[in-house]
Amino acid sequence: MADSSPALLIEGVCKRFGSLQALDHVSLQVAPGEFFGLLGPNGAGKTTLISAMAGLSRPDAGSIRVMGHDTVADYRAARRNLGVVPQELVFDPFFTVRETLRIQSGYYGLRGNDDWIDEILARLDLTAKADSNMRALSGGMKRRVLVAQALVHRPPVIVLDEPTAGVDVELRQGLWAFVRDLNRQGHTIVLTTHYLEEAESLCGRIAMLKQGRVIALERTADLLARRMQQTLRLRLGQGAALPPELRARARATPDGRIALTVDSADEVAACLARLHAEGVLFDDIELAKPALEDVFIAMMQEAA
């Protein structure tokens, strides 16, 4: 059953907290082995959806299956197949790192899991801290332990809820290298993040949520292609000025350049030809492709 099933199958999930419709008929599917992004502004329902997947929250309607197992009717199998790195930096102050991971293993019925625990500790650069109390760890270290806890039972589906929030660059890179490896080994990864460049470089497919509704569910490349417009950035030479028709379309960037939105390569060529004809000199030129951030902002505005 689980082999041919989607890693995640979410069908018509609704969740209301008082007057707030946190999830509004959310449906999506994630295939095994995918690196999937779940994006949206604060309050969009990302964490509520993750909570519903993990059994921390009970949907008012709809169903969720993890590797084919219903999260309510077959919750034990569903939870065994899921590892969640929570957004909040939580820890149990009574235990050391190793005790924390051994206890977490035991909850999943795993005894003698030390070889895998040692491997996770090594990959997350926590070996030296294995016998330290959780209270003695820095915020970044605690974040790594949260990742380790989600992985102790080798779940095929791993959900990372803003794992790099407040994390330094070095850890972020190390964490992504590790998560990429896990994905290459066949683990399905579901990521939420506010760092859209991370989602753009890591996720093959993305769902965007707004006010509890899915407003986009596409391959990352298709999302980027949706927004064909590119940006031509110029740093004009001393005393140079744009011709009037280009000046009307231009905007100044914070770094002192002029930005022009262009729809095609032909339009780029036309702009440059016009500048050349007018004798406008420029010191620097750059053509920027649309970033996921641009698409994200545009889609959120469209959905408003």
Add this chain to the structure above:
Amino acid sequence: MSPALRTLLYKELLRFWKVGFQTVGAPVLTALLYLLVFSHVLDRTVEVYGGVSYTAFLVPGLVMMSLLQNAFANSSSSLIQSKVTGNIVFVLLPPISYREFFAAYVLAAVIRGLVVGAGVWAVTLFFVDLPYAHPGWILLFAVLGGALLASLGIIAGIWADKFDQLAAFQNFIVMPLTFLSGVFYSIHTLPDFWLAVSHLNPFFYMIDGFRYGFFGQSDVSPWVSALVAGGSFAVLAGITLNMLARGYKLRS
């Protein structure tokens, strides 16, 4: 016992054992102070049962009171701490059933209650030579009382959203019920009204039945006490299991 239950039980035991001075040492010392003060003042003036000194009468009551209070403290404080700090999520994410959850928290609380009770009993051995008329009753009421308060502790720990609410539960419900349950006196020394009120207190039956195990004497029949304590546990366990099954205040 399933691996998940065993692990959750181990975690709960390790948690209180790591702060043993606070969770075991302190209540033993408190009970010892009660014994020293009350027995010094009352031992030569009060005889509760025929042939039983006041100090001897007091010791089983103190043992049981400490056992009950610490069983309650264990489950309630563990849950409120986990909820407030957010680490309750580590127990909610794995495939642990609500019955396993209940069993682990109750067993751990009973064990802490028994450890504290045994500690109080051990230090009082220096002051009094107790009889052990019916050890089976002693064990039954110790376990039943611990389980009952452990259940109550789970209810309080889940219900309370902050430490203040839990403290109110402990100070305004658990503490009065334990103090007014005949730990320090036989209820037959009370006026009729308070005697009747005492019969409505399930804690009285647990302490009276426990004491019967030592002296073979009690204010009411140990069978009645066992019935009341067992019935009370069944009711509280039912409420607790229902709360856990619904995910009350644990799963939104």
